Amino acid sequence: MAADTILQTEGLTKDFRGFRAVDDIALTIQRGTVHALIGPNGAGKTTCFNLLTSFLSPSSGRITYKGLDITGMKPAAVARLGLVRSFQISAVFGQMSVQDNIRIALQRRRGHSYDFWRSQRTLDSLNEEAAALADSVGLSDFLATPASALSYGRKRALELATTLALDPEMLLLDEPMAGMGHEDVERTTELIRRIARSRTILMVEHNLSVVATLSNTITVLARGKVLAEGDYNTVSSDPRVVEAYIGSGHA
Ligand SMILES: Nc1ncnc2c1ncn2[C@@H]1O[C@H](COP(=O)(O)OP(=O)(O)OP(=O)(O)O)[C@@H](O)[C@H]1O
Known part of the structure; x- marks a missing residue:
């Protein structure tokens, strides 16, 4: 684990009765960044998110937070370590x-x-x-x-x-803009930007313009796997990403 890595997953996999929703995902989140998880419907974003906060246990793989193996820990224990999920807790x-x-x-x-x-x-x-x-x-x-x-x-x-x-060191945001009108989206974007100055943020978000505005790094999931990763320009110009979104009727 590199010195500035705060959260890392290795081989993270989740099966639901034979259906692999998350398939061998390796994520590395750098401390102090805003990292977005995006992808078309059914890509495995929510499942991945739930694994990171221990709301689900992985079928296999490992999650490391600040050098500590937190795989299988109770959500409250994870929260006490400073890795807090908003809107649920x-x-x-x-x-x-x-x-x-x-x-x-x-x-x-x-x-x-x-x-x-x-x-x-x-x-x-x-x-x-x-x-x-x-x-x-x-x-x-x-x-x-x-x-x-x-x-x-x-x-x-x-x-x-x-x-x-709760003074979290890292915040996990599940669709922070869901259901918001334009004005609220703008205000919340500014708010997240301010929060991010002193914290690490991982968010699942459907609003791609918000993702483009806020994220340092974006991981694109499709069919449970990592399809592409990088800054917004890199992933949005990746033909595989464009195809995944068009294929799902999202674009
Ligand atoms: N509890 C469950 N039991 C069975 N299948 C599930 C369960 N949870 C999710 N899945 C399946 O796993 C796949 C990934 O779902 P997930 O909700 O993680 O995707 P998502 O990327 O968050 O999608 P969306 O953008 O629509 O919220 C989907 O095919 C979904 O039907």
């Missing part, structure tokens, strides 16, 4: 305000679980940090707003804030 409570949602997440990082209810003082001690996090995702004007009253894009921003409250 972070629950947002609709009736609670933006501020309270973020304060709960901050409490969780400190391992206090839900006993924060006991002390208003403990909660208040998190106000500053919560405000800073809300600000970092563009929600400073919404601190008192119940999460359920936020627009879809802002809800996703709140989810991101609650994930960032």
